[in-house]
Structure formats: C-alpha cells, structure tokens
Amino acid sequence: MKMIRFSKQKITFESFLCGTPARDYIYQDTPYDAQIKNAAEMIRDADYVLIGAGAGMSTAAGAQYGGKFFEENFGEFQKKYGKGPYMQDMYYAGFYPFPDEESYWGYWSKQALLGGINLDVTPLHKLLLHALSDKEIFVLSTNADGQFVKAGLPEEKIFCTQGDYFHIQCGRGCHDKTYDAVELFQQMDQARKDCRIPSPMVPKCPVCGGPMDMNLRKDNFFVQDEDWYAAEGRFSDFLSVAIDKKLVLLELGVGFNTPTIIRFPFEKLVREHDHISLIRLNLDQAVIPVGFGSRAVGINADMAESIKDMVDVLHAE
Numbered sequence: 001m002k003m004i005r006f007s008k009q010k011i012t013f014e015s016f017l018c019g020t021p022a023r024d025y026i027y028q029d030t031p032y033d034a035q036i037k038n039a040a041e042m043i044r045d046a047d048y049v050l051i052g053a054g055a056g057m058s059t060a061a062g063a064q065y066g067g068k069f070f071e072e073n074f075g076e077f078q079k080k081y082g083k084g085p086y087m088q089d090m091y092y093a094g095f096y097p098f099p100d101e102e103s104y105w106g107y108w109s110k111q112a113l114l115g116g117i118n119l120d121v122t123p124l125h126k127l128l129l130h131a132l133s134d135k136e137i138f139v140l141s142t143n144a145d146g147q148f149v150k151a152g153l154p155e156e157k158i159f160c161t162q163g164d165y166f167h168i169q170c171g172r173g174c175h176d177k178t179y180d181a182v183e184l185f186q187q188m189d190q191a192r193k194d195c196r197i198p199s200p201m202v203p204k205c206p207v208c209g210g211p212m213d214m215n216l217r218k219d220n221f222f223v224q225d226e227d228w229y230a231a232e233g234r235f236s237d238f239l240s241v242a243i244d245k246k247l248v249l250l251e252l253g254v255g256f257n258t259p260t261i262i263r264f265p266f267e268k269l270v271r272e273h274d275h276i277s278l279i280r281l282n283l284d285q286a287v288i289p290v291g292f293g294s295r296a297v298g299i300n301a302d303m304a305e306s307i308k309d310m311v312d313v314l315h316a317e
Contacts, residue, residue, distance in 0.1 A: 166180060
C-alpha cells in the first residue's frame, strides 16, 4: 500500500494575524530579577527568536515624538496652526487637515526626516542583535523608522508591515509601486518657508497625475508593493520553519493601538503550541494571559533597562 504524504501547510501572514484578545490577563507578581533570569533562560534555550517590535522599542531606545522635542522642532507649525488637539506630537500632527499640498508636504517632509531618515537611536537595537547573534531571528515591526536596519540587521530579516518614512506612493493607490523620497524630503526641508514648500516641489503620481502620499498604513489606500510582499513571504518562510522548533517570541513595546498585528497573534501562537514561549517587555502594559503559566514572562519596567539586564545575564552564564 502506497503511503500518502501530506505536505506541511505554510503559515501565511493572513493566517498569523489575530483579532481576539485573551480573557485572563494578569500582571505577574514574580520579582523583577527572577523575571529577567527566566527571560534570559528562555532566550538561551531557543534556536529561533521572532521579535515583535512596536513603538515602545523606539521610545526606549531614545526616539522622541512630543513634549519639548516637538516644541523645539515643530514650533513654527504650532505657531501657524495652533497647538489644539493636533500639534502636540508627531503622531497627532500627522492627522492635521492641512489646507493644501504645499503645507502638507511642508510638515511631512520634516517628520520623515526627524522620525526616520535622520533618526539614529540604534545602540539598544545593536545590543539586542548582538546578544541574539547565535540565534535564527526575524523581526516583525509596526515601526516606520528603520532602526533595526540601521543597527545592522539585513533587510531580508525584517518585515515592516505598516510602511516607512522613506517612501511615498500614489495618494489613491492607483498602482502598486512606491518611490524612494529621501532626497526629495531633504530638498523640501531646505526649501520650506512659513511651513510650506514651493509648489513646483509638490510630488504628483506619475501614473494618474493625482496627489502623492506617505507610504504609511493610515488609510485604505496604503500600497503594498513587491518589496512588501517579498518581506511577507520571508516572514512566512521563517515562521513556517520556526513554529516546530524551540521558538521564543520576544515582544518589545507593543501596546493596544494595533494589537492584531503582533500582540494578539503572539498570544495565539503560545496558546496553540506548548513549546513556544513569550517574553513581553512593556513599560506598563506587559499583562500576560494567566493560562500561559511559566511559558510567558511579562516585564513591566523601563524596556531599555530590561533589555540590558537580560543581556547581562546572558553574557554572565
């Protein structure tokens, strides 16, 4: 009798995503030092590490978005448009209803430079990557700042699902292509006057002639180009192999803003696979499903310090 072999089903990004939160979240009462030791042991025993990076990782590494930083760098925009509900930090300011494209790009070109192109907060990223150098790793990130790549991680090992500060697209998504805008943003930054860029510098879609926009997932017109799908494929390949190995999910600064991309899917993986463990680092949202028991560590602390402490334990043994 001929044996029928069934091929293993590949894990796609779509099947990985999850919109269902746990119902048994708790803040673990394990002492901090014990949590650090437990997390280090999980990493030491793992062959594969899937990093899920949210905005908290960049913040812990030193990136700034609001407060004094915003006032010092975007004071002219606050003076022109008023502080109101928008001109408080780089997140909310991006949703300001600018009166024209010259004003829109006057703002966004500066945010792209400060938030990603010129940003360099990589020491913490480099420390983490060095500590994981003997592991098979992949980074799933919702950040647009490119810091893991700047820290030396090959682009082939990262999937930035939400776009980045380095590319623009057709504002209506009329075609699936993005365009490198680094040089354009640098030119806009030099030409900006009274928060506006000159009209001849306003980018237009080369296909439909309409407005261009940032390649950031902020509306239904977000373009997923061939590079996005290639990264999605590499993520799928990694997880399809790692899911049967000694896999640790290292979640860094992921809150409840877009939990369906990293936070809930990570919980789903742990819930469905007894050999997968979770390390959740977050300043104040490191709640863990109680049912995960010793397979999950949720550390509510300054994430930069937590990463450094974990690395110290890893190096000490």
